Amino acid sequence: MRVGLGPMRDLLARLGDPQACLPVVHVGGTKGKGSVCALIEAGLMRAGLRVGRYASPHVESVTERVCLQGIPVGAARLAGALTRALDAHEAARRGGTAGADATWFDVLTAAGFTLFGEAGLDWAVVEVGLGGRLDSTNAVDGKVAVITNIGLEHTEILGHTRAAIAAEKVGILKPGAALVTTLPPDDEAGAVVAARAAALGCPVLRPATAPSASIAAENAALAGLVLDRLGAGGVRGRDGAPLHAGLLDAAARASASLPGRLERRVIRTARGPVPVVLDGAHVPFNLAAVLHDLGGDPTLAGPCTALVALAGDKDAAGFLAVLARHAAAIVGTEMPERRGHAAAALRALAAGEGVEAEAVALPEAGLARATELAARRGGWLLVTGSLHLVGALRGSTGLE
Template identity: 80%
Template sequence: MHVAPAAPIPSDAPRPPGDGLPLPEVLARLDRLTDWEKRPRGGMRVGLAPMRDLLARLGAPQSRLRVVHVGGTKGKGSVGALIEAGLLRAGLRTGRYASPHVESITERVCLDGRPVAEAVLARALSRALDAHEAARHDDGPGGDATWFDVLTAAALLVFGEAGLDWAVIEVGLGGRLDSTNAVDGEVAVITNIGLEHTEILGSTRAAIAAEKAGILKAGAALVTTLAPGDEAGAVAAARAAALGCPVLRPVLAPDASIAEENAALAGLVLDRLGGCGVRGPGGTPLGAALLDGAARAVARLPGRLERRTVSTAAGPVPVVLDGAHVPFNLAAVLRDLARAGDLPGPFCALVAMAGDKDAAGFLAVLAGSAGAIVCTEMPERRGHAAEALRRLATGAGIAAEAEASPEAALARAADLAAARGGWLLVTGSLHLVGALRGATKAEAPGRDRCRSP
């Protein structure tokens, strides 16, 4: 749907009284909008008209960006961070937009590998919210903008004004109708396809692939792990063929780890950009070679196979934090952890899951490995009740307990792991990981890039 451009709000125009407020106050204003990350999604409004109207009112900042657009079921954040690391290694000014965050909302908007300053995000959010209010006054499409629409518009405004060479934009949900699809990516990535958000995206992998492939635009290239003979891969390939877009697939070993798969996808994106003539300011060619060990280390994100410890009366217990929330990704996480060979004894799992996730399938994967599960839930988040998860786990043959409070559940799960001489896996949701990460300790000094302190 085409939305006629509205008069943009000049960056040097007098700011309204609310501009310059600290980020918590601006977020309180933002939180009055519909946030589908916290609600059941059965009646979710999806569409690009509100987003396009907001961006037009903000001066179309996305039109000043060269974009790599990253979608898929799992691995979007890690692949995006790796692409960002390669672009930065080449000396290119780069922004990255991702969701959800683990501990601070500033993690979602990174400039040159670091979370955006709170004051910068607050100002951009204020302007995006002003555009939303103006659209409501004018009865324009932007009046129906959601929490994610406004945040995405603010991120694009930050990027558009920062003079970036490239922006790496991660899809929020789906692709075709996602707020981020107001950008035109020169490369579109579909990491993989699994069953998720089925009430919105469809009940088959093919239907979900049709939504996710909607980020592919004419003139772009598609980078994906999906094979052409796969039901989802066939849909993505057909979309590419209809648009005349090349499809690039990494060569992966059958037993490739999550990290290897992510690096291969990111490397292929960098190869594509380099082949199209993209160079760093000193003439540095882009390519997979930029993703050496140092670049991969700096691209690690919190809550993705992250090693930490938690204190118990019996001593520290090793903890792995991972936001896996679909069965196939959990299976890959467990496979990679088993290969690592440095985690002592059996493990216990602490699990919370959003209501639209395949909890039964997820717990069935855990049933083959976990010694015990503590089920919990997240206040103010749409999700499975702890007791409902416990019943599913018990039905799958796992010893399970329910504790609604995440903090109490962490203490209980850590005690169970300590009693068994093992370790603890916190999984099922990045929101759970974010809620509990502060109660754990890093294994060694240091700070991962683009995370809050």
């Protein structure tokens, strides 16, 4: 983990600081930040504003990371911006300045901001990549900062407690901005976030959602509160009316759905159709929330069979302990060309939790085996643990 934003700022300066005049909503947190970004984007567009959204990671194509008016930029357009960002990187190398140490994510982020600067946007919605304080996206000054929630993730980089991780994530909050978060002030992480906001003189806004609220309801409440805050600060839509949470009507919420987030599909088998849910949850607390929401869905009848792959830095034991409380069978698999937990290791951890478990290293073969097990039980299939796994399987034959 690097120790500063110097490389990113050097790249942007060489590109004309395209982010400098860009009004930004900056969204961080452990889970839900991509969906919250998409909802804020949808609300701003519903108000008739021109909006860009920067997201990570992508599921199938890198162009998903840079959206203009809700549509991923074309490959040629992104390639042109990447070329300019790479030219800036090369110039920094020749000049011996900080940009010489830029990362791939720095270059991609600089390319995205360059496209935003050229597009004449009213607002940009920017999702943090990792952490916050030292993330490449933190070169922007957000008018509103969102911290969705805090869980234990990337602990080798961000810290081993929720408080330490919160200190990194709240680094996106800038003087003069407002903070929107679900974290209560008496929570371990919430106390850190509240203290930082107080030190900067920033107001803290929290949505009034019930503890049992669904993931979708909580995300919509956060996004709605952002829109309310912008409206209260004088931001108006094309019709002259202040922005407000009501912009997130049913159509706007539907347009904000993202691939791999509680995505519904089906696989047809000789025994009948098997309902499939694709969700990239990869930390225990988020998986628990996903399973809680799915548990009340009458269309998901019968037992759950799960196909799982996890990156090597994820808490596989904790993840599978949660999953084993809900799944009748678990198939461990692996992500091609990515360092992760071996399928056999996932099988062993699941078996240790007392659930039927198998290992199939190749994702396509794992999907076929998990589908067979789900069809035999008359149940449904959950593909989870990684957005990379979801991306590798979304185009699979038979997945409708």
